[in-house]
Amino acid sequence: MYTLNENYLKLPGSYLFSGIAKKVAAYQKAHPDADIIRLGIGDVTQPLCKAVIDELHKAVDEMASADTFKGYAPDLGYEFLRHAMAENDYRNNGCDIADDEIFISDGAKSDSANIQEIFGQDVKLAVCDPVYPVYVDSNVMAGRCGDYDEKTGMWSNVIYMPCTAENGFAPELPTETPDLIYLCFPNNPTGEVITRDELQKWVDYANKVGAIIIYDAAYEAYITDPSIPHSIYECKGARTCAIELRSFSKNAGFTGLRLGATIIPHDIVVAKTAIGKENVELHSLWARRHGTKYNGAPYIVQRAGLACYSEEGKAQIKEQVATYMKNAKYIKNGLKEAGYTVYGGENSPYVWLKTPDNMTSWEFFDMLLEKANVVGTPGSGFGPSGEHYFRLTAFGSYENSVRAIERIKNM
Amino acid sequence: MYTLNENYLKLPGSYLFSGIAKKVAAYQKAHPDADIIRLGIGDVTQPLCKAVIDELHKAVDEMASADTFKGYAPDLGYEFLRHAMAENDYRNNGCDIADDEIFISDGAKSDSANIQEIFGQDVKLAVCDPVYPVYVDSNVMAGRCGDYDEKTGMWSNVIYMPCTAENGFAPELPTETPDLIYLCFPNNPTGEVITRDELQKWVDYANKVGAIIIYDAAYEAYITDPSIPHSIYECKGARTCAIELRSFSKNAGFTGLRLGATIIPHDIVVAKTAIGKENVELHSLWARRHGTKYNGAPYIVQRAGLACYSEEGKAQIKEQVATYMKNAKYIKNGLKEAGYTVYGGENSPYVWLKTPDNMTSWEFFDMLLEKANVVGTPGSGFGPSGEHYFRLTAFGSYENSVRAIERIKNM
Structure with missing residues (x-):
């Protein structure tokens, strides 16, 4: 049964x-x-902006002719979009990210829910509190969070980092050591931000304790203050400890179009795994997941994403x-x-x-x-x-x- | 660490x-x-057929105006598409499937890989051999398949049902009782089919032993012989034991557009679960997964799906x-x-x-x-x-x- x-x-x-x-x-x-x-x-x-609409129409027309029709997309995303993102969102802003460290997906929600799958069953997560519910719920579904306490509204095996008016909505380094740290800035739901110096502390901490930061940057387009980082890769050492999630939903209005990306640098490497494999890149696990459990974002939507990087x-x-x-x-x-x-x-x-x-x-x-x-x-x-x-x-x-x-x- | x-x-x-x-x-x-x-x-x-291309252009134009713009899709799919599928693919063919038993997704590959997540860690799967690799690989990733034997090419904890010329490429009921049975007909890769009577035997067997059949019907549009079922719901009793996967990839050429569906009847119910919950519908777990780990197929693609059901x-x-x-x-x-x-x-x-x-x-x-x-x-x-x-x-x-x-x- x-x-x-x-x-x-x-x-x-x-x-x-x-x-x-x-x-x-x-x-x-x-x-x-x-x-x-x-x-x-x-x-x-x-509504979607004109550049995106025009590109969508063009891409749809390509799908109407055998010469230009596109079937299965590359699992990890079209080169044209990975390149445009790496160039515009990262390299032009001084962040060292290669095209092939970008994985195109159908949105940051899916990615933020799925990313936990490539980690061990025993990893312990730390989340800001309050937090976007998907981070915890997806880990609950995977059986990592222990039991729910109706009274406190907390899971027994999750490290909560309160973010309230009392501490300026900035999480403090946890006393118990986590394995996965979910950070989202500009924050959903508080709307508050983290400075580059503050974020650097988290990167240093993660590298020190051997934790991975999952950095949800879905709202970076709303940053107006130049002291606020748009990407965690603006911090030194982030390439060895941080995964970043990007979305086209909030900057370009793609909530109904579905497009996002996860960035995993090749430098996140486990020297020796529990079963004795050596120098395993986290990148390779996510690539395998994409190749096996996903089949790429629609071509026309990836083209729409590309249009976001035109002048x-x-x-x-x-x-x-x-x-x-x-x-x-x-x-x-x-x-x-x-x-x-x-x-x-x-x-x-x-x-x-x-x-x-x-x-x-x-x-x-x-x-x-x-x-x-x-x-x-x-x-x-x-x-x-x-x-x-x-x-x-x-x-x-x-x-x-x-x-x-x-x-x-x-x- | x-x-x-x-x-x-x-x-x-x-x-x-x-x-x-x-x-x-x-x-x-x-x-x-x-x-x-x-x-x-x-x-x-x-290329995509004219009806689909025309509908895509129309839907893209809707995204260009605030009055008709569509943001987040309903998690489980737009009503218009769920209804069209239920009506055309099921009810018009004598299969008793309600609109809300259809979950729209970005394709049968994702669904066939993700569906295992709603089952217990201890479920044992049976697969045809040869078989579409995703069924086994996704279960390996979830830790259900035991160890791989390089020599035999088999996983220690998977029930293989050989389909070769010797048995006419028709799997036989397994001697060891499985919990999840993956069937795909018309079959990928053998191109062979199952008759309605043969499929009925599997449905009866699943109901008898308390197994779930995951029926991949991605290729049903290619059936020419009227004795071959297009859906497992043509069999009596399938509503209590069968999940069906549908795809727009192979009939309508949506491999680059990404659209599929999973059908879970409300009648698949666990009377009492391990932790003592009563009358739990499998449907509710998949709905929860969709709501938490997915954010709907793009509106324009769902509209393209709808066009497949126009005259x-x-x-x-x-x-x-x-x-x-x-x-x-x-x-x-x-x-x-x-x-x-x-x-x-x-x-x-x-x-x-x-x-x-x-x-x-x-x-x-x-x-x-x-x-x-x-x-x-x-x-x-x-x-x-x-x-x-x-x-x-x-x-x-x-x-x-x-x-x-x-x-x-x-x-």
Whole structure:
């Protein structure tokens, strides 16, 4: 008789955003006339820029002719895109990354969930708290996190690094030594950032204790402050300890198009593995995973990715990001005027607020939905230290950002 | 210090098709003028049909306007596509499958590799031998297959069901009871099929012993004989024991577009799990996996999938499949005329030949590459019982199929 992966059954409730979607759908059903403004899930709303649309049409036309038709993509991604990323996102910014250290994928969500598969069953993870739920949930599914404590909202075998107003939302080096350290900056959900010097400390620490940093840089396009690193490879020594995740979702609006990348330098090497293999590159394991469990991102989508690196593409994307940042500024200032304590929103599309009157995150969610018809994301959904916080995103339209703040002020 | 998933290091050599690609690239480099005909990897060569191209352009245009732009897709797939599949592929053919039992994905390769994740660590798999390598490799990576024996080419903890000329390429019910049974019909690589009555025996067996059948129906569009089932749900009782994998790659030429689906009926239920949860639907685990480790297939690609079910789309796809089947017939007959013993190719795009003079599959691969500049796939790459066999695909152009046979005849 077959058995199930019982680790799945340990997961509490449903995945955060599916849960919110269900709640909103129920409210909408009960109030069909309610004009709900969604600033919850981090989904973009602006259309794809012209350079991307033009390239998509061209690539689609290529698929219509036998001479230019493309079948299976190279497992690890088309050279043209790996090269463009390595050049534009890394080498032009002083980061030493080779084309073949870039693995193209269908998005940073999949990569951040799948990356744990290439590590041993016994690795211990450290995560910021609050944190994007996928890091922990994917490890729970793999059976690494021990048991869930309903009271604390914590897993018994995970190292939580609280990031709250008290420590400026900056995680401190953990006292217990982790094997995998998930860092995301600009941070989801707090919208806060890490300086280059601070990040260097983490790289030095990882190299010292023999840990791997999984650095989620999905929001780097929103950085405005030059002292904030766009990539972990701006730090010395990162090539021996850091994996970086990149996404086209938030900079170029590819949430519905699906494109991302994982960077694994060849310098991450295990000198001798448990079964005695020598000098094994982490790179080779991820390549094997890609080749066996994945079949490449669609050609037309990879071409769309390439368009993001053209001169027009870069300019158009920059403009989109600026529009969202205008929203972020408006939301942050509006909330301040309404008397809220607010964080993030300056190098990030996320605004992170303290709930008023010590309300729980979900109480505030319900109030906001019912009284203002505005959807946000409860901070507690990102981990226990997110309790009494709440996330709003700048990914709506400017008009909706203004209307949402209006309603919140009148609430 | 972090550790690696050492199961990866147990895998011999590289993934079959990556290995072939390297060998061909090396040959091409050494012989830049060689006009190589590729009938190896099962990749299509005909352009996408007009209905699909038109729909792609329309969907791309929607992504260019804020009013019609689509961000994150529903985790489990757009309703329009799930409905079209359920209606056209199942309900219209007398199979009782609900829309929400269909999970849209980026292809049957990913699904066939990922599906094992929702099962217990201790499940034992049974596979046809030869078989598509992903079924076993993905389970090796998960640590379920024991150790690899270089001599036999077999894993110590896998039940192999030989499919050779001796038993008409039909697997027999295994003597040892498996938990997961991977079946693929029309078969990759042998090109042979299973009758409805034979498949019914497997469904009855699975229900009797408490096993799950993972039924890979990626090639169903090539079935011409009405006694051959297109879906396992044509069998009585399949709703309680069978998962089916579907692909848009081989019928509609989506290898470069990436679209597939997994069907999990709500009736597959575990009455009581090891940790005591009651009435757990397998469906709920896969939904959770999709929601956590995946973010949906691109909207434009799902729209392209929808176009396959329009009247024009159906007709155009049928024509494409017929063209490939014309190649299959030509290749099969040509090989017969050249004195080869040949199988498959009648309800399948794959032709499976016995190597001459007891050559090994790789010896024949080398000879074919060097003497005829034709690339095929060594049968032994699909498992030990594939040794002394060789796969050619009908996915080339008719012209290339003719030229390949010409060259083989003159070899």
